Amino acid sequence: MAKKEPIKNTEDFVEEKEYSILNLGPTHPATHGIFQNVLKMDGEIIHEATPTVGYIHRAFEKLAERRPYAQITTLTDRLNYCSSPINNMGWHMTVEKLIGAKLPKRVEYMRVIVMELSRIADHLICNSVIGVDTGAMTGFLYIFQWREKIYDIFESICGARLTTNMGRIGGFEREWPQKTWDLIDSFLKNYPKGLQEFANLLERNKIFMDRTINCGPISAEMALSYSFTGPNLRAAGVDYDVRVATPYSSYEDFNFTVPIGTSGDTYDRFMVRQEEMYQSMEIIKQAIKNMPKEGGFHADVPDFYLPPKQEVYNNMEALIYHFKIVMGETDVPKGEIYHSVEGGNGELGFYLQSDGGRTPFRLHFRRPCFIYYQAYPEMIKGSMLSDAIITMSSMNVIAGELDA
Amino acid sequence: MSQDLLNKLTESINQNISGAIEKAELPYDFATITIHKEHIHEVLEFLKNDKNWNFHFLTDLTGFQTADEKQLGVVYHLHNMMTNIRVRIKTHFDINKPEIPTATNLWPGANWMERETFDFYGIKFKGHPNLKRILNVDEMDIFPLRKEYPLEDQQREDKDNKMFGR
Numbered sequence: 001m002a003k004k005e006p007i008k009n010t011e012d013f014v015e016e017k018e019y020s021i022l023n024l025g026p027t028h029p030a031t032h033g034i035f036q037n038v039l040k041m042d043g044e045i046i047h048e049a050t051p052t053v054g055y056i057h058r059a060f061e062k063l064a065e066r067r068p069y070a071q072i073t074t075l076t077d078r079l080n081y082c083s084s085p086i087n088n089m090g091w092h093m094t095v096e097k098l099i100g101a102k103l104p105k106r107v108e109y110m111r112v113i114v115m116e117l118s119r120i121a122d123h124l125i126c127n128s129v130i131g132v133d134t135g136a137m138t139g140f141l142y143i144f145q146w147r148e149k150i151y152d153i154f155e156s157i158c159g160a161r162l163t164t165n166m167g168r169i170g171g172f173e174r175e176w177p178q179k180t181w182d183l184i185d186s187f188l189k190n191y192p193k194g195l196q197e198f199a200n201l202l203e204r205n206k207i208f209m210d211r212t213i214n215c216g217p218i219s220a221e222m223a224l225s226y227s228f229t230g231p232n233l234r235a236a237g238v239d240y241d242v243r244v245a246t247p248y249s250s251y252e253d254f255n256f257t258v259p260i261g262t263s264g265d266t267y268d269r270f271m272v273r274q275e276e277m278y279q280s281m282e283i284i285k286q287a288i289k290n291m292p293k294e295g296g297f298h299a300d301v302p303d304f305y306l307p308p309k310q311e312v313y314n315n316m317e318a319l320i321y322h323f324k325i326v327m328g329e330t331d332v333p334k335g336e337i338y339h340s341v342e343g344g345n346g347e348l349g350f351y352l353q354s355d356g357g358r359t360p361f362r363l364h365f366r367r368p369c370f371i372y373y374q375a376y377p378e379m380i381k382g383s384m385l386s387d388a389i390i391t392m393s394s395m396n397v398i399a400g401e402l403d404a
Numbered sequence: 405m406s407q408d409l410l411n412k413l414t415e416s417i418n419q420n421i422s423g424a425i426e427k428a429e430l431p432y433d434f435a436t437i438t439i440h441k442e443h444i445h446e447v448l449e450f451l452k453n454d455k456n457w458n459f460h461f462l463t464d465l466t467g468f469q470t471a472d473e474k475q476l477g478v479v480y481h482l483h484n485m486m487t488n489i490r491v492r493i494k495t496h497f498d499i500n501k502p503e504i505p506t507a508t509n510l511w512p513g514a515n516w517m518e519r520e521t522f523d524f525y526g527i528k529f530k531g532h533p534n535l536k537r538i539l540n541v542d543e544m545d546i547f548p549l550r551k552e553y554p555l556e557d558q559q560r561e562d563k564d565n566k567m568f569g570r
Binding site for chain 2: 053054057059061062063065066097098224225226227228238240245246335336337338340347349351353355361362364366370371372373374375403404
């Protein structure tokens with residue numbers, strides 16, 4: 001047996017610090033969408049993260065340059081598909097601003113109801129998914145039936161559930177049936193109970209609080225410099241809400257509070273969304289209570305709003321309008337518009353350059369997800385992998401909106 | 405924004421950076437100021453750091469192509485949340501030399517927005533820390549949102565914009 005040499009030089013045995021590279025995604029069950037993060041890990045601590053986006057990029061901005069205005073609504077459906085009606089309404093409002101349409105109060109109130117319902121649906125998914133990612137499946141399973149109920153309401157309005165293509169430029173496609181109002185009433189009556197049940201599971205749950213407080217925090221200064229908007233900015237303590245700052249669709253008529261957080265961590269984002277759901281219900285109640293009886297369901301914009309079928313068959317003028325709208329031959333004024341609405345994730349903006357042709361000359365969607373997701377590497381630097389997962393789910397990054 | 409306010413804004417830009425403004429308009433009540441390309445960074449810096457105006461929030465940054473298709477441009481939407489004033493800053497330059505200073509040193513959030521603009525229009529933002537494609541594949545060798553790349557099959561000759569609309 002060979003004699004073991006005594007160790008002379010200890011430096012030979014000091015290993016160099018090595019990081020391991022971990023691919024989180026593109027299809028990872030916890031990322032809730034197709035995006036990849038290449039993580040440089042020191043054990044379980046994240047040292048560096050490089051996000052790769054664009055896996056479901058569908059060139060909406062290019063497509064929009066060849067589509068008549070009415071046909072772009074279907075593209076907006078697929079941005080933030082958890083709250084498509086907000087995108088639809090935002091787009092209609094942008095075009096209405098361009099053509100200078102004046103809408104009846106009643107249509108605006110109906111839009112408010114739809115937008116707030118979809119905000120509830122959006123926040124509800126995000127919050128229940130935070131629960132799933134922290135290991136609490138129960139809340140998710142119970143609260144999801146309420147999203148189905150909201151989708152039932154959408155279905156009764158426009159026939160579709162997820163990618164709604166709801167409404168037209170100038171209003172809604174038809175009068176809401178009585179069933180819609182009944183469904184909204186029963187939703188408003190029963191949902192607080194369901195939400196309370198969900199809140200009881202998580203809001204003051206010691207395990208959940210320990211897990212989410214101080215996880216992925218962001219300061220107000222940093223959030224502003226990264227152009228955060230929506231619940232994520234409000235969780236950091238900035239009370240910016242497009243509905244209040246630049247009211248659209250008669251939001252100035254409603255009385256509601258804008259909840260804000262303090263530290264911008266996962267728990268604050270969760271709580272801001274929770275409170276916003278209650279506020280949305282308040283807004284819907286006010287809208288139903290103050291809903292004007294008169295006004296119909298659409299504005300008088302014959303250039304953009306399809307005439308009723310019986311007139312198309314019997315009336316020359318209606319037939320011409322019908323043909324022009326369907327073929328997309330309606331010219332619009334020249335102009336440059338920026339219109340923004342408070343989407344589920346923040347300021348959803350539409351920047352539109354029109355040269356008077358049948359399609360937009362340039363259309364840009366300001367997608368809140370895309371803009372705030374770039375702060376993600378900085379937010380998770382130095383945290384554990386499992387914290388990075390719930391930071392992402394609490395930011396509510398929706399792949400459709402991220403990649404457009 | 406009212407016309408008075410726009411006049412005040414252009415005046416204070418002119419006082420600090422002379423000759424920067426090409427034109428100032430108010431389409432649909434939204435202040436739009438076109439800036440000469442050489443002064444764009446100075447103007448953005450002034451608007452951000454000036455105590456009175458304090459446009460601290462970069463709402464949006466994107467590119468566009470001018471109607472004659474010979475020039476590219478960049479448009480910035482700035483916002484002062486305290487006074488709730490928004491302004492749109494535009495600049496444009498020759499399509500063959502699309503270069504402009506980056507705004508990432510003013511707003512870190514401009515990073516991805518500039519990458520997106522580069523990706524689709526090929527506008528080079530000088531001083532950008534990581535200027536590469538973001539939504540399209542790295543191997544792509546065209547800038548798809550430029551008007552010279554039609555959406556439909558480029559081999560087709562039977563369809564033209566004059567007959568079938570854009």
